Structure formats: structure tokens, C-alpha cells
Amino acid sequence: RACNGEPPDVLLCTHTGIPWTRRVDGTLIVNVGAVGRPANDGRAESWYALVDVHHGRAEATLVPLAYDVAAQAAAMRAAGLPEPFVETIETGWWTTCLEVVPPPERARGRYHLYRERLPTGFAVEGAGWADAGEPEDDGLPVVTLFGSPLFPPRLWIYSNFHCNLACDYCVVASSPAARKRSLGFDRFAALVDEAVAENFSELYVTGGEPFVEPDMVDMLAYASERLPTVCLTNAMLLRGGRRGRELARLAGRENLVLQSSIDGSHASTHDAWRGRGSFAKAMNGIAYARELGLGLRVAMTETPANRGEGAELGRLLAGLGVQGDDFAVRPLVARGSAAGVEEGIQVSEAVMVPELTVTADGLHWHPVGGDIGASPDFVVAQGGRVPLSEGKRLITQRFLELRQADGTLPEAFHCAV
Incomplete structure (x- = not known):
């Protein structure tokens, strides 16, 4: 009408x-x-x-x-039509017109970004932060977000949240009194298998203190047989007793690295944040792990008290075989127990490259925000059984929405060395 x-x-x-x-x-x-x-x-x-x-x-x-995609693409090439049109037929994507697609639909598809938008130079010299490798150049101008430097194929698993320490700057507020939220071996093993199926290339296990979990050695054995695995530990529970004997079962594993935190070259500096006697016990644990032939990394969280001790700590650790890129200094983050610390840096999903993180509470944008109480803004999906495939899709959608909002790209912040 x-x-x-x-x-x-x-x-x-x-x-x-x-x-x-x-x-x-x-x-x-x-x-x-x-x-x-x-x-x-x-x-x-x-x-x-x-x-x-x-x-x-x-x-x-x-x-x-529906039609014969291969035959049509071949006919188009034979006729000398522009390659971008042929790519569209072969891939189902307008590779020259990707950003017209809304984030929800775009996140469900195969391609998410133009290759030319991928950043370079995230690594900070001397900090030991490693980027994901560049996506394979298949000749297309578009790439999948997951597996790129903007969404590394690195899965984090919080095995638990309770800890033998109560560090003043713990981003997830772990302590002996924290709600445990343990995953247990069966759930952990299922996540490892799922990570392999979803093409994650490395696994990071953290807490809490993972080694307060009775099955942690079994968990690390299972994981390191399937993926390169890094376990973040305060190293205080490694030597002596049942745990020390069990840890010996992992001796010499090439696919397993233990990462500890030493926050100063002097016991007084380290202990001021982590508790009296923790420096000596941690150094003892690091030495024991070295005796077992386990890979070792150490990170120092920089605070006003230890800002001038990085070089000296580096020399001290070199005597234990931890040197080069296996030692890094990272900034203090104003989250969790350190939420009110003036010197801490402010972080959000808008400015941080995502690293999919699993806890008993659900999926999270980044391990810095792994505690649902301290960082509700980092929650991607609540519930203990959300598939990793869904987590990847949700993060991709949120990433695209954030980029659409202001056109900026996030920076990498790696909790691990």
C-alpha cells in the first residue's frame, strides 16, 4: 500500500x-x-x-x-573473478566485510578479526611475559580470535581457593579461612580432556595453594601427560612428609613446570607480605624441586618495599638454576586482598587480553579475576559445568562488544612467567 x-x-x-x-x-x-x-x-x-x-x-x-560450493569457487577462479569473492563462497564469510556482522553472530562463526588488526610487541623487555604465536598465515585477511595474541590458547584452572598463607595482596583473597571451592580430581581430569579437545595448547593450575589439595600430584601427573602444564605454588609445602614423597613421582617431567613467588631478595621484604618464615620455606621448596629435576619459574610481585631488589633476587635465584626468562617481575594488582592498596594497578576486562579461567563457581575472563566475590565483573558464566566451547564463544562475543564500544585493543597481563 x-x-x-x-x-x-x-x-x-x-x-x-x-x-x-x-x-x-x-x-x-x-x-x-x-x-x-x-x-x-x-x-x-x-x-x-x-x-x-x-x-x-x-x-x-x-x-x-544450498549449492556446490567447490564447483562455484572453481568456476569463479577460472573466470578470473576477484579472489575476495571466491573466498566468500569457500568460507561462508565476507572476508572484506567482516565487521558488519553483530558480535553475537560473529562470535559463533569461524573468523572474528582482520589479520592486520593483530597487535605485536606485547612482550615487555625483561618481564618474561610471553605472547601466543602468530596465527598460521593461510592467505586469508581474517583470523579466529582464539589462538591469537588477543585470546591465547592458555587455560587456567583454579584447583581450590584455600591456602596455607593469607598474603596481603592476593587477587583472589585466598587464606586458610577462605571458602575452599575445590574441583577434585574427576572434574579436573574432565577439564583437561576438554581443553585438549578445544585446542588449548597449555594449562596453568593455580589456587589457593594447589598443594593443599590431597590429589594435586595425581592431577599434575594427569595434566602433564596431555598438555604442557604450569602449577603456581608458594613452594612451602613441597619438601618433607607425604607431599614431598609424592612430588618425587613427578621428578624429571619435561611437560611440567612449578612457578613460585619470591617477593624480595631479603626474608624481611618477602615475609612482610606473605607471613613470617615464608621466605625460608619457599626457597627450601624451590631447591627441592630443582633436586627433583622439575622445571622452575619464579615471579616477584613488585611493591614499594621491594622495588629495588629485583636484580639482587635475580642473582640469588640464578644460584638455584632459575634465570633468564624463568624469572620475571610483575605489578601489584588492586584486586582481592589488595583492593585498597594505592600502589596497585587497576584492571578490567576492557583493558586485559582474556585468558579463559575455570573455577568451581564458573568461567572467568582472566585469572586475576578468578574470585567471584572480589571480581564479579570478570565472570563470563556462572555454574560449575559450563563447556569450554561456550566459554570461548562468550569471551569472543564480549571481546567484540568491547572493541565495538571504543575501538581500542587490550593489553596482555600474564600472571604466569
Whole structure:
């Protein structure tokens, strides 16, 4: 009908990616994607819309049209058509028009970013922060977010939250009195298997103090047989007794690294944050792990008290075989127990490269925000059984929404060396 100042019954549009229909103020809006081209969602179908009138009301049905993708692409190449058009047919994505797709649909697809947007130079000289390798160059101008430097294939698992220490700057507020939230061996093993299936390339186990868990040696044995594994520990429970004997079972494992924290070159500096006697016990544990032939890394959290002790601590650790990139200095983060510390840096999902983190409470953007109480803003999904595949999708969607908001790219902050 003629509009005459009234809204039309049907509004048809094309060339905006995903096919959809929506009724707005009485007008049926129909987007069929792009006639003769895939819908920019990774599927091979092209779409058309069948519009009809039922009982005086316009209705539309979106119909997929399947075709021989390989044959069409070959014919296009033979005819000398531009390669971006051929790529679209082969991949189901408009590789020259990716950002037209809304974040929810884009996150479900195969490609998320233009290759030229990938940053370089995240590593800070002398800090020991390592970036994910560059995605394989397959000749396409687009890449998948997961596996890139902007979403490394690194999975973090919080085995528990209770700890033998109560450090003043713990980002997840662990202590002997903290709610345990232990995963247990069966759930841990299932996560490791899932991580392998989802193409994670390395695993980081943290807490709490992982070695207060009775099955931790079994967990690390299981994990390190399947993925390169790093366990973050205060190293105070490694030597002596049952734990020391059990740890010997892991001796010489090439796929396993223990990372500890030493926060100053003097016991007084370290103990001021971590508790009296903790420096001596930690150094003793590091020495024992070295005796067992285990890989070792050490991080120092920089505070006003230890700011000038990094070089001296580096020399001290070199005597234990920890040197070069295996020693790093990281900043104090104002989260958890350190939420009110003036010297701590402020972090958020908007400025941090995501590293998918699993706890008993759910999935989180980054291990810095692994405590649901201290960092509710870092929660990606609540619940103890959310699939990692869903976590990857949710993080990708949130990443794209954040980038769409202001056009910036986040920076990498690695809790591990």
C-alpha cells in the first residue's frame, strides 16, 4: 500500500550479512543477507525470502539455498573473478566485510578479526611475559580470535581457593579461612580432556595453594601427560612428609613446570607480605624441586618495599638454576586482598587480553579475576559445568562488544612467567 505518511507493511534490505526478520512498529523488516552470496555466518548457503500475506498481515519465510560450493569457487577462479569473492563462497564469510556482522553472530562463526588488526610487541623487555604465536598465515585477511595474541590458547584452572598463607595482596583473597571451592580430581581430569579437545595448547593450575589439595600430584601427573602444564605454588609445602614423597613421582617431567613467588631478595621484604618464615620455606621448596629435576619459574610481585631488589633476587635465584626468562617481575594488582592498596594497578576486562579461567563457581575472563566475590565483573558464566566451547564463544562475543564500544585493543597481563 502507499505510505502516505504511514509506515510501510514490508521493508526489504540486503547486503547486511546475517539473514533475519523483525517487526518494528507494525512494519515487517526482512533482511535476506546478500542475494547470491553466503550470509556471512560461516555457512555455505545463500538465502532468499518468500514474502506473502496471511489474513491481511505480511509474513516472510527465510529459505536457505544450498549449492556446490567447490564447483562455484572453481568456476569463479577460472573466470578470473576477484579472489575476495571466491573466498566468500569457500568460507561462508565476507572476508572484506567482516565487521558488519553483530558480535553475537560473529562470535559463533569461524573468523572474528582482520589479520592486520593483530597487535605485536606485547612482550615487555625483561618481564618474561610471553605472547601466543602468530596465527598460521593461510592467505586469508581474517583470523579466529582464539589462538591469537588477543585470546591465547592458555587455560587456567583454579584447583581450590584455600591456602596455607593469607598474603596481603592476593587477587583472589585466598587464606586458610577462605571458602575452599575445590574441583577434585574427576572434574579436573574432565577439564583437561576438554581443553585438549578445544585446542588449548597449555594449562596453568593455580589456587589457593594447589598443594593443599590431597590429589594435586595425581592431577599434575594427569595434566602433564596431555598438555604442557604450569602449577603456581608458594613452594612451602613441597619438601618433607607425604607431599614431598609424592612430588618425587613427578621428578624429571619435561611437560611440567612449578612457578613460585619470591617477593624480595631479603626474608624481611618477602615475609612482610606473605607471613613470617615464608621466605625460608619457599626457597627450601624451590631447591627441592630443582633436586627433583622439575622445571622452575619464579615471579616477584613488585611493591614499594621491594622495588629495588629485583636484580639482587635475580642473582640469588640464578644460584638455584632459575634465570633468564624463568624469572620475571610483575605489578601489584588492586584486586582481592589488595583492593585498597594505592600502589596497585587497576584492571578490567576492557583493558586485559582474556585468558579463559575455570573455577568451581564458573568461567572467568582472566585469572586475576578468578574470585567471584572480589571480581564479579570478570565472570563470563556462572555454574560449575559450563563447556569450554561456550566459554570461548562468550569471551569472543564480549571481546567484540568491547572493541565495538571504543575501538581500542587490550593489553596482555600474564600472571604466569
